[in-house]
Amino acid sequence: xETKKRNVNEIQSARQSDILxxxxxxxxxxxxxxxxxxxxxxxxxxxxxxxxxxTDKAYFNAAKFFAxxxxxxxxxxxxxxxxxxxxxIIPIIPxxxxxxxxxxxxxxxxxxxxxxYNLLIQYNSNSSMxxxxxxxxxxxxQQLRVNQNTAVAEYSDLLNAAQLINVENNFEVLYYEGxxxxx
Numbered sequence: 413x414e415t416k417k418r419n420v421n422e423i424q425s426a427r428q429s430d431i432l433x434x435x436x437x438x439x440x441x442x443x444x445x446x447x448x449x450x451x452x453x454x455x456x457x458x459x460x461x462x463x464x465x466x467t468d469k470a471y472f473n474a475a476k477f478f479a480x481x482x483x484x485x486x487x488x489x490x491x492x493x494x495x496x497x498x499x500x501i502i503p504i505i506p507x508x509x510x511x512x513x514x515x516x517x518x519x520x521x522x523x524x525x526x527x528x529y530n531l532l533i534q535y536n537s538n539s540s541m542x543x544x545x546x547x548x549x550x551x552x553x554q555q556l557r558v559n560q561n562t563a564v565a566e567y568s569d570l571l572n573a574a575q576l577i578n579v580e581n582n583f584e585v586l587y588y589e590g591x592x593x594x595x
Contacts, residue, residue, distance in 0.1 A: 436500045441546050444538045448556070449492045450506035451531050456485035458512055458527060465514045471586075473593040474517060481524075488556060495552050517589060518579050525567035532560035 437445070459482035466475035493503040514520050535557045543550045573592050577584040 434500050437496065437549065438546065441542055441549050442496065442501050445492055445496055446504055446506065448534060448538065449489055449503055450508065451534065452485050452489040452492065453505060454508050454510055455527055455531065456482050456489065457508055457510060459485060461512045462514065462520045462524070465520065466517065471517055471589050474589050477593040488559060516579065517585055518574050521567060521570045521574060525571055528560060528563040528567055532564050535560050
């Protein structure tokens with residue numbers, strides 16, 4: 413028994429200084445990801461507020477749709493946080509300064525399209541900058557670029573459908589909401 417203890421002690425002869433420090437993301441890449449994290453949380457708040465507004469106005473299909481959008485934005489934020497944590501960076505959630513106000517359902521769709529399009533541009537720009545310096549992060553961002561491209565197309569369809577109605581006619585807007593918003 414004594415021999416076994418000695419062998420185990422001999423195996424554990426490494427020093428603290430022998431432990432490697434794991435690599436991390438470059439400060440520039442980490443900063444870009446924190447900015448996108450803030451954008452994803454801003455989108456979450458936007459859609460949560462849109463859902464609340466729609467509920468108040470009895471646009472219940474749109475309310476469910478925007479609640480699902482809010483949940484999806486949180487999933488995107490979680491993806492970013494998990495990725496940076498895997499690279500030994502503690503994500504810092506930036507403060508979100510927004511007080512969205514909505515005039516109509518079409519106003520929400522217009523603002524949502526602009527929000528999603530701007531985020532697509534940011535992810536594309538960040539990916540272009542990151543490609544030559546960090547292929548892993550470029551690959552990670554691909555799923556977010558695909559998500560954004562899908563969101564832009566979805567809101568583009570909603571804008572195209574809105575052009576088919578008289579937005580000043582409440583019954584047509586209610587028809588539009590019932591036809592195009594599936595919660």
